[in-house]
Amino acid sequence: MAERVVVTGLGIVSALGAGVDATFRSLINGESGVGDVVHLDTAHDEFPVGEVAMSNQEMAQLLGVGYPSDGLRTVLLGIMAAREAVASAGLTADDVGRSAFISGTTVGGMDNTERHFSDAYDSGAESGSSPELAYNDCGCSTRLIAEATGDFLMMTTTSTACSSAANAIILGANMIKAGVVDIAVVGGSEALTRFHLNGFNTLMILDRERCRPFDRDRTGINLGEGAAYIVLESERSAKSRGADVLAALTGYANSCDAFHQTASSENGEGAYLAMCKAMDMAGLTPGDIDYVNAHGTGTPNNDATELAAMRRIWNDSLPCFSSTKAFTGHTTSASGSIEAVICVLSLIHDFMPENIGWVNPIAEGAVPVTGAAARRRVRNVINNSFGFGGNDSTLIFSK
Amino acid sequence: MAERCFVDSLAQISCQKPLCDEWFDTPCFYTDRYVRSVEPDVKGIISASEARRMSRILKRAVCTSVSALRASSVDMPDAVITGTGAGCMENSEKFLVDLGRFGEQCLKPTLFMQSTHNTISSLIAIMMKCHGYNNTYSHKGISFDSALFDAWLQIRSGMIGNALVGSHDEVTPFMELVMRRTHPDCRFVTEASVSAVLTRSRGENTVCEVEDVKLLHKPDISALADLFEEDRDRVLMLGVNGSESNDAPYMSLLDGLRYRPLVLRYRNLFGDCFSASALGFYASCRILERESVPAFMHLPGAEHVSAGPESVTLVNHSDGIDWSIVRLKRVASCGG
Structure with missing residues (x-):
């Protein structure tokens, strides 16, 4: 249990842009990614959101992925971040083959469910929309993200709402300390959906202005979307690969x-x-x-x-x-x-x-x-x- | 991993008589292709006013959790770890129906608040005021197996002394229709709720030992034979259900083995859903505890297990893609 766990790779996409460099630039320059809703199909344009500035089609094209991933925003965001993390850690196909992939999500493919649910429901699952409901559970998102990134040894999905990705990181770290794996690609992905935008709205905790955390007059959340993965590794494994250690x-x-x-x-x-x-x-x-x-x-x-x-x-x-x-x-x-x-x-x-x-x-x-x-x-x-x-x-x- | 991990207690709600083991001697076999869980009597477990506010999956989860804890030596678990493949479907579905019918106005907050997958694990913690580790896994047909893996890993590593592990899935009538179209390998669609208390130390009521839990993704099935060399003397409990596409990966595994194992099944009794493997775990633990195997758990035409097995290896796959291997051992023979 004494094995030190280090970080050797990072991948991220959010309203601040795609990639670690774009993210760092925005943070340093104080440039928020929160703005008007563009890609999410919602009546609630009064709420600012932190959307990733790409359509599903643009992301699918950029990543070279097809059906069903091209209609699943959580998956598209996840693939983008997971591939960056694996590349930045310099993991070879062999390294990935002995790694765990642990991903957190809650909405999964809910965006796709929203497009097809009413039609499928009203037809008693007889309509052509019904098969579209097969790809939308949390585990399916993880599978599609992982399989577009590499042939991992094992994978699973944490789903604890807004702490899902943190809990994925914790499982990965415990596995490395116990010697079950040397490397774990861990994190989470979540797209904006009508389901949770409206859900948060029923709780009356969405801010109509840009959110003001820790301000006396704060009134709520701006929902955002994105994905990020970090590569966790035993220090011994990182040393033997000659990988750069970014943090512990x-x-x-x-x-x-x-x-x-x-x-x-x-x-x-x-x-x-x-x-x-x-x-x-x-x-x-x-x-x-x-x-x-x-x-x-x-x-x-x-x-x-x-x-x-x-x-x-x-x-x-x-x-x-x-x-x-x-x-x-x-x-x-x-x-x-x-x-x-x-x-x-x-x-x-x-x-x-x-x-x-x-x-x-x-x-x-x-x-x-x-x-x-x-x-x-x-x-x-x-x-x-x-x-x-x-x-x-x-x-x-x-x- | 220096510690050991034991099953201290278990409870189930399924298409069999709930919160007991009547299925062992008087199983219910159904001709319907879709059967919902037999609802338990919640009296003495949940107050009437609380029960009214809970969806079915929440009631079942609370009932199996409370029952397992009452049967165990643990009052307050160090961890609550839950699996659920589809989460709180009833509430999610109602919210989606409302979203379709009424648009993005006048939606009900309670449906949303009780729609996330972690509602189940959180509710158990809230009811018990349990501030320990709390996590939820949602990964298709290995959701339970993932929760078990997490608990087993932390107990074996000495991070926690015990855990309440469960897996729960509800299948609404609409979901059943969708499953028929999208998962043709499902034969007998049911629901499942299982809770178990795992402990680091062996006690008077210990059911069996969890020796090993492995999760694998798209393993090379021919290479799996090596992994099963150590299981020569074990009974294999498989997730076969009579559907060719579901059973083929298990048959390939058996074909690749360098010995002829004794093989058991459970889905003919307990059916298919994302949490079905939790009932396979449940049944395997009971077989080890009772030192006997009900005749209906043998594969047709296969050799019967005569005496009580010393150990059971539970093999489960989800879509032939994600696999789990769980090794269980009888406590009488585990040498203290």
Whole structure:
């Protein structure tokens, strides 16, 4: 169990663009990807979203994939990010053949379901639309992403709403530590759908302006979409391949808030436990944490309780923290890995992304990172991901 | 991985009589091609007011979870890990129907809140106030196997002392129609809910030991024979269901073996759905515990297992693509 787990590859696509370089540029320049809805077929144009600026057709063409992947946005986004991660780690076909692929998603192919459901339902599954419903479960998305990326040894899918990708990363790390595999490509993918845009709208937690995480006057989420994967590897394997080590995954924990299906407890118990246990595993004290990439969705409930959990750990001397949701939108199941990539970039480039859109503190002293990309030495970062049902997970990346 | 992993208790809800093992001696065989689970009596497990707010899959999951925990030595699990291939279908389907009929207005928040796959695992944690590890796997027909793998890995590695592992799938009448068109290899479509408590230490009620759990993607079936060399003395429990396309990969596996194994089946009794393999696990554990094999679990024409088997290897594939191999062992013979 002593094997150190390191990160040797990154792949990402979000409203900030395709690829690690485009993502880094946008973060440094303070350029948000949140804007008017273009590709999602919805009546709700009043809500800004963090959409990936490509149609399904454009992505399918770019990736050279056909049916059924070309109609499944979660799959297209996933393939783009997974291929970049595998390439950036320099994995050969043999390496992929002994690797695990663990992907998180919740909506899966729901966008395709939406296009065909009513027709299939009204015809009692007799219409030609019915077979289209076969490709839309979460596991199918993972299979299609993985198979377009390489011949993996094994795969599975985590589905814990907005912490799905973080939990995929945790399983991959546990497998490497136990010696089940040396390499795991882990992360998540999630496209925007009418299903969850409307779902979040029924909960009345969508912001009609660009979201303002940790601001006193925040009113909710901008939904986003995207995918990101990181390549986790035992340090021994990375050394023997001569791979560049980008960061280490030194700590992680998953702790359930066990409070409510869609709200978090007032004192942020799940978030508090997840951060504490992750620091324990990493052998770090609160003072060792240089930056917290918060879950920070911009809802009144999430940000207040996440801050309450941080106060329980750091009291009045909060570490630098920010939410990058105003850059990407809330990419739900993919947010854990999208923000993991951002955290690794923060370690590589010694910078902390600003909490754009922030004006007034929630409480005295609760001031997130402001000013374009604060440059400062970053050694240990916390990445929080909290899902519906109180599925709270924390990852710690270190230099 | 220095620790061992034992099954401490189990509970099932299926097309057989729920929350008991009557199927072992008096199984129900159906002529219908689609049978929903026999609903359990929730009295004493869920209050009437709570039950009214829960969809069927949630009620079943709570019933099997509470039953398994009551039968175990564990009060508060270190982890709740759940598999579900399709998640909360009833609620998702209602939300989609409303979205189609009424457009993007006046939709019901409760349907959305209880539509995500992790609703099940979260609800169990919320009811028990369990702050431990909580995860949900949704990967086709190896959803249960993935949840079991996670629990087994963490127990064997010493990260947790025990776990409540379950897998739950509901099949609505519309889903059944879709499955008939899209998964012709399904024969007898059913629903499944299984919960098990796994522990690091062996106790008085230990059912059996989970020695190994492997997940594989598109394995070379001829190369699998090597993997099964160590199973020479074991009984194989296969996910065969009588459909040629479903059974062919299992038959290729058997053809490639360098010995003739004793083979059992469970889907003739428990049927097909994404969580079916959880019932195969359930049945295998009970066979080891009771040291006997019901006659209906033998493949037609195959050699019968005479005495209680020492060990069972559960082999499961999903679409011939994702595979799992689970090795179980009787505790009386595992040497303490």
